[in-house]
Structure formats: structure tokens, C-alpha cells
Amino acid sequence: MITLLEARGIGKRFGGLTALDDVSLTINKGEVYGLIGPNGAGKTTLFNVLTGAYMPDGGEFVFNGSQLPTGKPHKVVGRGIARTFQNIRLFRELTALENVMAGHHIRTRAGIWGILTQSRFTREEERLTTERAYELLDYVGIAHLAEAVSKNLSYGDQRRLEIARALATEPHLLALDEPAAGMNATETAQLRRLIDQIRHDGVTVLLIEHDVKLVMGLCDRVAVLDFGRKIAEDVPSVVQRDPKVIEAYLGGGHKHVA
Amino acid sequence: MNELVAAVPWLGRRNPMAARWLIIVLALAAPLIAMMFGRSWVRVLDFALLYMMLALGLNVVVGFAGLLDLGYIAFYAVGAYTFAFLASPHFGVHWPFWAVLPLGAAFAALAGIALGFPVLRLRGDYLAIVTLGFGEIIRIFMNNLNYPINITNGPQGINMIDPIVLFGWDLSRTLKIGDFTINSLYLYYYFFLLCVAGSILLIQRLQISRIGRAWAAMRDDELAAKAIGINIRNMKLLAFSLGATFGGVAGCLFGAFQGFVSPESFSLMESIAVLTMVVFGGMGNIAGAVVGALVLALLPEVLRDIAVPIQQMLFDRVLLDPEVLRMLLLSLAMILMMLLRPVGLIPAKARYAHPEHLPRKKEARP
Numbered sequence A: 001m002i003t004l005l006e007a008r009g010i011g012k013r014f015g016g017l018t019a020l021d022d023v024s025l026t027i028n029k030g031e032v033y034g035l036i037g038p039n040g041a042g043k044t045t046l047f048n049v050l051t052g053a054y055m056p057d058g059g060e061f062v063f064n065g066s067q068l069p070t071g072k073p074h075k076v077v078g079r080g081i082a083r084t085f086q087n088i089r090l091f092r093e094l095t096a097l098e099n100v101m102a103g104h105h106i107r108t109r110a111g112i113w114g115i116l117t118q119s120r121f122t123r124e125e126e127r128l129t130t131e132r133a134y135e136l137l138d139y140v141g142i143a144h145l146a147e148a149v150s151k152n153l154s155y156g157d158q159r160r161l162e163i164a165r166a167l168a169t170e171p172h173l174l175a176l177d178e179p180a181a182g183m184n185a186t187e188t189a190q191l192r193r194l195i196d197q198i199r200h201d202g203v204t205v206l207l208i209e210h211d212v213k214l215v216m217g218l219c220d221r222v223a224v225l226d227f228g229r230k231i232a233e234d235v236p237s238v239v240q241r242d243p244k245v246i247e248a249y250l251g252g253g254h255k256h257v258a
Numbered sequence B: 001m002n003e004l005v006a007a008v009p010w011l012g013r014r015n016p017m018a019a020r021w022l023i024i025v026l027a028l029a030a031p032l033i034a035m036m037f038g039r040s041w042v043r044v045l046d047f048a049l050l051y052m053m054l055a056l057g058l059n060v061v062v063g064f065a066g067l068l069d070l071g072y073i074a075f076y077a078v079g080a081y082t083f084a085f086l087a088s089p090h091f092g093v094h095w096p097f098w099a100v101l102p103l104g105a106a107f108a109a110l111a112g113i114a115l116g117f118p119v120l121r122l123r124g125d126y127l128a129i130v131t132l133g134f135g136e137i138i139r140i141f142m143n144n145l146n147y148p149i150n151i152t153n154g155p156q157g158i159n160m161i162d163p164i165v166l167f168g169w170d171l172s173r174t175l176k177i178g179d180f181t182i183n184s185l186y187l188y189y190y191f192f193l194l195c196v197a198g199s200i201l202l203i204q205r206l207q208i209s210r211i212g213r214a215w216a217a218m219r220d221d222e223l224a225a226k227a228i229g230i231n232i233r234n235m236k237l238l239a240f241s242l243g244a245t246f247g248g249v250a251g252c253l254f255g256a257f258q259g260f261v262s263p264e265s266f267s268l269m270e271s272i273a274v275l276t277m278v279v280f281g282g283m284g285n286i287a288g289a290v291v292g293a294l295v296l297a298l299l300p301e302v303l304r305d306i307a308v309p310i311q312q313m314l315f316d317r318v319l320l321d322p323e324v325l326r327m328l329l330l331s332l333a334m335i336l337m338m339l340l341r342p343v344g345l346i347p348a349k350a351r352y353a354h355p356e357h358l359p360r361k362k363e364a365r366p
């Protein structure tokens, strides 16, 4: 098994609050890795530190064999990590297609002169970007909405569009922050098929999710965070029966786990 | 151009080809029509074209990239003074137009970057205040750099700036072809028209490109833009410097056309006037900037033309100075627009993709 991402002793404090406390974990190439835990456990914070949105107070990430830069989101994306947001963040005034095309930005090279003179390279790259974006919309199942302004899309479609936009950055690791939140049963089932497909197509998935059925059905391994600490990491069936995990969920009066 | 065509009322959607020709014919015939009302109206049109270039450039910064810039006129000043320094008796230098124009553009772009760096982390109100200060600093420099060494000639400004000479052809002279004479104002009009058309073409290319989309992304959600790998710092600097470039070019044209520059042409009110044009027309789309500049450059002149005689008729004297009236009218237009149509005159959606690149174009869907 090949390690794709290794977190080593990641720490993050906000004032007096310790959001992440010495968190270490390893994600293998090709798996779907679940990250669960009660509200406020630090899951989103881990995403933010990983993707460079926040600076960690300690620790490091090793990705594909070398250390990730901290606090430089565009470099992290360049290395092949893409994310979605818990509270959807699309480019509201852009169409679905344009959102995904924007996602392709980092994999394109046209420079200012090429654009102003519409060089052959620029035009060809632009055409490929459009085509690729359209394919990705098709991939997540919303090609028919390509020209709809994204703020007018339904909630479920917005979530899928955000995944398409993240995939447009051509990641090795796709980090999804509660993609099923607010979805109905049908949409969740579609999402599950989509994540399966993404894994099948060779992208490793890091998944934060409260929907226990989804996590247990989809993930190869699961880590549990509680008050910023990792309290368990194993295959879903084992984690599910771990007394510490049950205690974390029941004890805090948080959301239930199976 | 397509956005402009679509913005033509009624005809734009039904017959884009006809709308396109209508715009071209109107643009070409405009000075001839204006001449019927007097020569000064052609001059007003010439200035309207300069304002169009300014509005187009500011639209890149404010409309595309979402960076509120209240000091945009500073770049106009940089362009105008560059031209004045290098083509006037002030320093006794008379460089040709084609040599000075790129320099004016380049200096303005540099000024754009100089403004961009310190404001990278600022947004909204804070950004507006710092850019406002920047605009004022440039103006104050122009006003005071006449001592101890006289660089800008202070408040008196610089006189007798060389006209635009294209390949030995002096635009400030009446052109004679046989019995035909073409007034210099016309020559400037058509040259400025060409410059505006060129600006529109270039800005449209920028808009529908990876850079245009990166700007739009950054404008709509900076955090998400970072998360897809957009280098916010570079994109902001690019927006400031490219926007400034258009301002610098317009400034060069202005200096040469007017033959005279002084700091009072570059006051805060001018920055606000250009911003008003962008917002009035409809932020973030090219047609909006063009129409906003046209309407707001012409409207005050038209109303002023009417207002002075009316005041004289009613009160036997002019109570409101035309310049005061201009600001009053601009504000009034702005307030009405915000109340009646907050998205601007032309709320046409700016697009950032070539529709013809779509693999499957509009099919009938069940």
C-alpha cells in the first residue's frame, strides 16, 4: 500500500481553544478515508490547515513523498489537493460551466500576451478548458445546467458543481467537507455513486461526513476526532464498535453514531 | 462587441447583425450629427470617448476583479503628465507620439502595481480609502513638484503640448483633400474611436480567458478562489496594472488632444465621475462601461446647455454654476439609478466562456 498523505503531529489553536491537538494520520493511495467526529471536533479545521487556508501551530504534512508548504493554498492545489466547503462556496455570478472552467485555472498556462493576441496556443487551451469543464459537469450529472448561473442551482446541484470544480484542478486527493449535508435520500444515493466513481477513476478521497450510513458504506478506513484529538482510526466496522467513539458521541450529547 | 449588440434595445436580440451595423453607423456618423449643433459638441464627443476608455479600464479593476478603486484618475494623470514631459517645450523634449504612448502606458502600469502592493490585503471600505488617498497623493505631487526643482510646473500646469502626429499626419490641423476640409476635431474623434474599439477588443479577450475567470472568481469568493489554486496576489496586481494601463493610454491622448495639462483635471471628483459611469452603466460588463460613459459624459452637457438659458429666462441670471450643476446631475442620476435599477443601465450578464466551444449546443430537451 502506498501512502499518499501523512499528517504528523498537526496542532492548531484559536486563542485558548485547542482545535487540533497533535493529530497524525496516514491516507493511502486509492482509498476513501473518512473523518468523523462530533460538532466542533476540528474536522474542518484540519481541512483548512491541510489546504493552506490556516497556518498550523505545529506539525507537517507529507504529500506524495515531500513536505507540503503551509499557508500557501495555490501551491497546495498545484501539488494535487482539492477541497470543497462545508457551507458551499461557489462563484455565484458565474455559470456552472464557468465555475468549473475557473477550477481549471491552475492547469492552464496562457499568458497575458497570448490572451491579448489570441495566440493559437491560447485559443486551443481555451477550447480544451471548455470541453474538459463540460465533461466534468457531465461526470457529476449536471451537464444540462452548464449555462445556468450557479447561485440559481438547487442545493444538491450546487454541491455537485463544487465537486466538479474541485476535480477540474486535477487533484490526487479530493477533500470533501460534508458533501451530503442538506441532501435528500435520492441525492445522497447519487452522491455515493459519484464518490465511488471518483475513487474508481484513481482519485483518493478524504471525506468528512455526519451521515453514518454513507461513511460506513463508502469508506475503507475512518478516523475519529474529538475535541481536536484523534481517538480512533480503523476500518468502519471496528470504529463503529469502539467504546471511546461511542462515548465521544453519546457523552457530549452530540449527534448519534449508528 | 457582442455584449454591446445584445444591449441595443429591441433590435439586439431579434437581429444582432442589424444591431451591429446600427452601432457602427451611429459611431461613425455621431460627429457629423453633433456638428449640426455646433463645433463644441464634437469636442464633447471626443471627451466622451476618452471617458469611455477610462470607464473600460476602471471596469477591469472594479467590475471584473471586484477591487473598489477611488483613485483611478491618478493613472490618467500619470499618462497625461508623461506625455506632457516628453512632448512639450516644458523640458524642450519633443518625442514622437508613438514613442511616448507606450511609455505613458508603462508608467501607469507601474503606478498600478505601486498602488496594488500595499493594498493587497485590503478590501471594501478600507481599499476604497487607500486608493482614494493614492489618487490624491498623485495630484498633490503634480501640484507641488515645481519647487525646489520645477518638474511639473505646479498648479499652472504644462502648456503647448505637442498634438498627436500619426506618421507625419498632424491630427490638430484641418485636413484638406481637394475641396474637402476635415476639421481636427473629427480627426481626433475617429482616432479616439479606433482606440476605444481596440480597448474593447482587448478587454473582451481578457474577460473570456483564464485571467478573466480568475478575476471573477476572486471577486465572487476570494477564499474559494484560493482553494482552486488562484494566486490572489498576482491576479490583483495584474488587475490593477492592466486597468491602469488603459487609464495611462487615455491620459496620453488627453494631454495631446487638450494641449495642456494641470492638476485640477485629476481631482477626486473625476475619479468618482468615472466610477459613476461604470456603476451607472452596469458593473462588470463592457457594454455597461461604454454606455455609462457615453450617457454620463453627454447628459450633463446637454442639460447644462438647456439649464443656463432656462435659468436666465426664469431668474434673469445664472444661479447654479454649470460645474456645480454637473456634479448635482451626476449624483441625481446615480441616486435614481440605484433606486430604480440597482444593477445599472445594462445589466447584461458578462460571460467568461466562448459558447461556440461547447461540445453540444442547445438541443431540445424534454
Ligand SMILES: Nc1ncnc2c1ncn2[C@@H]1O[C@H](COP(=O)(O)OP(=O)(O)OP(=O)(O)O)[C@@H](O)[C@H]1O
Pocket: A014, A017, A019, A037, A038, A039, A040, A041, A042, A043, A044, A045, A046, A086
Ligand atoms: N477561524 C476560527 N476562529 C476561532 N475558532 C475557530 C475557527 N475555526 C474553527 N474554530 C473553532 O475550532 C473548533 C473546531 O471547529 P471545526 O469547524 O473544525 O469543527 P468541525 O469538526 O468541522 O465541526 P462541524 O461538524 O460542526 O462542522 C470549534 O470549536 C470552532 O469554534
Ligand SMILES: [Mg+2]
Pocket: A043, A044, A045, A086
Ligand atoms: Mg466542519
